[in-house]
Amino acid sequence: MRVMAQMAMVMNLDKCIGCHTCSVTCKQAWTNRSGVEYVWFNNVETRPGQGYPRTYQDQERWKGGWALNRRGNLSLKAGGRVKKLLSIFSNPLMPSIQDYYEPWTYDYETLTNAPAQEHTPVARPKSLISGKDMKVQWSANWDDNLAGSPALTVEDPILKTLGDKVKLEFEQTFMFYLPRICEHCLNPSCAASCPSGAIYKREEDGIVLVDQDRCKGWRMCVTGCPYKKIYFNHRTGKAEKCTFCYPRVEVGIPTVCAETCVGRLRYIGIVLYDADRVLEAASVEDEHELYMAQRSLLLDPDDPEVQREAELAGIPRDWITAAQKSPVWALINRFEIALPLHPEYRTMPMVWYIPPLSPVVDRLTETGHDGEDAKSLFGAIDALRIPISYLAELFTAGDPKPVRDVLARLAAMRSFMRDINLGREPDVSIPDSVGMTPEDIEDMHRLLAIAKYEDRYVIPTAHVEGADPQELAHKLEETAAECSLDYDGGPGMGGSGPFGESSGGASPLAVENFHMLKQRQTSDTFVDPADKRRRVNLLNWDGKGAGKDLFPPREGEHRGAPDIAQGAAGTDSPGVVEPRP
């Protein structure tokens, strides 16, 4: 037994309202740069739908992940090492920008610059790839809420496996959202596909990262990942991926996507697993067994034997405690309601999902039944065979039984807790019928429905030699700020290095602050679109004094009047805003 710790996530799909807040905040934090305009480390797709990039789940076409070869050994579906090296000059299995979408912006300047004319000027879409006018035809969530259905929806690879008959029926009965980030797999096929060895799994927390200095842009990881969660930065020529917000997680705060989730549907915690058995579990022959094989890798943190082995493996005591309190472990193994996404890819993904019951409930209430009555719910779960097979294709390689069991547990919780909330005598036969105790149900309810912040996120801090968490948090501030300032022509962008885009190092925040401050104090215009550097920057505005033109002029004042702060220092002008003791 070789115990390792893994940072993992569970998403409760019942609560996802498809608002894309996670995607937007993630993008603002991490991919708000040129070269990754088309990249969404976190995206939310409507199911049924094509997904992002289009039809990424069709592994017969994209060849992502692992497969068993003729001898029953686990091998990369896109081909072994030699084949990879031979196709290195042009990777035939890499999606093109059109499979994601061509990113664009709008020609906003015409709105302000256009001469007086009869018709309102329009801002035309411009491609961020070629800079030319373009017709917007696709995006990361083009088929949101079944838009374009059924013409677009029929291309859903999962629906295709279900057969023609069910397609229409499915769309009429069922729709849900699937937020996706990198799965931080136990057996990552992206890392296995990387010729340079730049993608690695961190020993401490299992987060899968790309070493930007080692990546040489061979693009094999894009093919290797069956979830298509590795992206090629077309400006730097390097692969980029979701980092599980490691600078945040290291200091004990949740990822940006989880923190900003409106529905509070994400859970983060660590699980302990047996690294020696990963290959064995991923090589199970029957695809339906993969879900259980993956679960069997996770070790019970309350088992003294596991604790001993974990300590021998150098896992700190507080991490073991965190594993015991981990909501992820509870949802996967105690309540048995979290399922992995596409276990048949054999990568042992570590972002798990609680399949949605709400569409079933909605369907029931629409037809005039009681959506929270145990009997009608159980009946509906059995009757709605098509949605269940669809969910099974997503979460259990097509085996409907685990999905039905999970939905039954969610239904049981719903009706059991309703009786309690209404002050009625709870029906103990309900927990019984799904193999749970009333206490289990109540605990599950606390975790799912009440979902306190400290219950959803149990994140032990990283152990770093010679640094306390406060110091780390301070560092984090630098990292995050550095990132969002790195836009093209922005203060964080040093411009092109001598050897192509983005060569050389990034300048530290302190230097940027200095430059911005200097520019703010010496500039004589408010906004000069030709040079973003000269804008008043609210990010580093210290709250003291009002930058020139930051506020509209007061009465009797005109633009270009002395800076208020300067006035305060000199004469006793009426513009003093700072409170005085």
Place this chain on the structure above:
Amino acid sequence: MTGTELLLWVIVPYLCLAVFAGGHVWRYRYDKFGWTTRSSQLYERRLLRIASPLFHFGILAALGGHVMGLLIPKSWTEAAGVPEVAYHAVSLTFGTIAGVGTVVGMALLIYRRRTVGPVFSATTRNDKMMYVFLAVTIVLGLVTTVLTNLTGHPHDYRETVSPYFRSVFYLQPQGELMAEAPLGFQLHVMSAWLLLAIWPFTRLVHVFSAPVGYLTRPYIPYRSRDDVAGSRKVKPGWEPVATSSRRP
């Protein structure tokens, strides 16, 4: 050896080689992040699918040919019983095939780079300069190989260019050997030296990261988190204020 010969075939080559070696060391230390192929496959893949393998496999074959022709002395092949005529026929045939593949592939790649909008806008001045040097060297090489053979008396470069090339590495340069070679060879060799000089400062550095280690390494690399405060390395010159005892 005249002064011109000394300059052209001794001083310039050693300067170029020094820049080549030193440049790579410097680039590796200063700019690992910029060390990449800068693939444009995301923008366009139909032309690339044909052109890129054609060019790369062609130039790898040409490289193999150069290793054979330049590094293996004539006396060795003759000792092995390979007559000059046979050697020459083989080298001409394979050289021409590899050369034509390389040139056609390169022409397609340059055509693609110029005509496909996104690829062109991702092309830096540095790239354009590199293409000039690379294309001139390759075309001169192919033209020399083909032309000298079409004009009756093929020049036996293994009497001139090859020993000269080896002599550069023995540190006993024999520039006068190059002076005997036809103009085509001289131009090809000179452009190659210059290409080597700009090499470390262009995207050509990706040649030296050919991932042969992939064949033997384990599939999943594990790495420990860097044991410094924070997850980013401190940039040179930006170490935090600390006394030597407090420094981690």
